Amino acid sequence: MTAVDLFLQQLINGLSLGAMYSLLALGFTLVYGIMELINFSHFNVFMVGCMIAMLTLQAMGLSGQTVILSGAPLVLTLLAGFAVSMVLCGFIGVGIERFLLRPLRNVKGPAAMITTIGVSYVLFNLVLLTLGSDSKNFPNPLPPVVFPIGGAVLRLREVLIWITAAVLMLALNYFTRYTKLGKAMRATAQDAEAARMMGVEVDRVIMISFFIGSALAGASGMIFGLYYNLAKVDMGFAAGLRAFTAAVLGGIGNVPGAMLGGVLIGLIEALSAQALGSAWSDVVIFSLLVLVLVFRPAGLLGRLAPNKS
């Protein structure tokens, strides 16, 4: 491998990581944008999403990497995996919002945020109790197709991850910008009280943003599984923390910011592992975060929120 090939390969690695972080960061950003709430349960909704995707694929007769599909069955299997994990995760998100966070809507202080931490542990322990703590072999029906680019290789699964992430993010961007519901979301984000006076059903908007954010966590759970062929009960914390960092780096509450932040963190992780060693990745990522926040306290694309007092 020449230095150029190596750089290219690390770019590919970094972009795949970044795609996952971006999808996950969107969930943080959507909820924060609307409710100014950091939703820590998102970490483990992602993990549950990965488990659901795994069980769905296994229910369709896949196990480990032994069953390889192609053509229409492959597409249908993957679509089914994405659909089930996204819809179920969406409903988990809605359930968390409806039953645990809505009663705390008008409580001042960190009660809601602490609740999300609690929910995170409940989800973690539920999975620990039912599925156990061992590493699980996530089924992967993708044929091992590789596209050589010079000395670097691009695998089919990477292409698939990029396409899926891009489609989901473009759809979300379109949704928030151009649909009526999306406008209602942005209105609620700017000023919930005024939006309510203009006839926006704020409760419904909040519920939908939880649904979308959690569904994206479900999708990234499925992507994680396909990329690493692995599911484990403690996977939520490390990935969730990076994604949360990505959301803050891009400007929390800002949708394009979350995408940018995710991709940046993924690239930094891969390139710093190459240049300095993977033990230094966290140091580089978090130093950069501190630097960005010193000069742009609202993140790369964020604007400081108007004072709502």
Place this chain on the structure above:
Amino acid sequence: MITRRSTFRIATGVASAAILGSRAAHASDQTVKVGINLSFTGADAESAARIANGAILAFEEANAAHAVPGVTFDLVKFDDATATAGQYDPAQAATNARKMVSDKDYVAAIGPQMSGAGKAMSPILSAGNLAIITPSSTNPDITDPKFAAQYRPSGKAIYFRTVATDAFQGPNMANYMADTLKIKSVYILDDSGAYGVGLADAYQRQAEARGIKVLGRDRLDPKAADYSATLTKIKAAAPDALYYGGVGQAGVKLAKQAYEIIPNMIKAGGDGMQTADLLKGAGFPAVDGWYATVASPHVTEDPKTASFRDRYFARFKIYPDDYTVTCYTAAQVIVEAAKKVAATGKPVARDAVRDAIQGVTLPDSLLGPIQFDENGDLKNKIISVFQIRKDDKHPLDDPDSQYKYVGVAPMTQS
């Protein structure tokens, strides 16, 4: 599985039988507790259960045979893994050690499984003068006299082993890879734990001494999901082999991703890679070809141990692995020590048991002759090498049939 309640029942049963049978109560009728501290949950739970079974069987046999007259052993489980760590947690191990030390009924302990836990427990146990015998933790620092002030501040050895250490496991594997696998260059990884770093360091020193070119050394974060960047770097460096010092948590992900990126490279690890979790989590074909070592002689296929295997299978419906045997032997050492103390007529207490363990000789244990040096290490040290080779005739996640014994890793000739 022996629970506190069931051993209590056994104990009371024995006591009442003694009364009913109007047998004169022995002067020192007592129930002594032995703590067993392993990582019963988390990434290493599978191996912990197999190891623990060895001690359960040994104490059940000792109690049933009244191996020590008037003394009943009560084996109490301690888990040093926590959900947040996902594997052993040194802080939890320290808490467990304090619990054992503060209850004077504990006369000895078995464990821990992991060296990181051992480093946390050893100073506490030393202060309480409670001897522990580890069936599997192999970091050499804990018993190294250089670090005595840190790990046994009160002076006497309290950390005994029925396994060899990484001071042999790493270097002997380096010898094996140089002599038998004929590698010329290697890339070394560790998982940032006490065991992994120590093993990788010891391996690296011997590899360099043998003229194997070390093309790089990196550290993996066991909680991170992605090692593809590091593996890409290794692919570009193109060594003959990859050596990994560490346990299953990072190991499973490493094996999985290494198969994608460096499928044809020779890959080897220590006893941390000798685990069912690797076969289950990473699975074939990813794990095929990996080498792993065990810091004890490979005896489970030895005809001498056939009776043990049968008894073990009858009790647990699975077959033992090598660290089950080291744990069984550790329990036998404790029984033997208790017997020596009881024979002097004194009550079986932890100070006397520690001194007795130091002097125990088991001439024909399943592992061969067992005797400890003044630091608590075995006098007789053997490292066995295994390679994962797919065997379709057996369950693919069964370590006994998928890890093939390929020989003994040669000692460094000094």
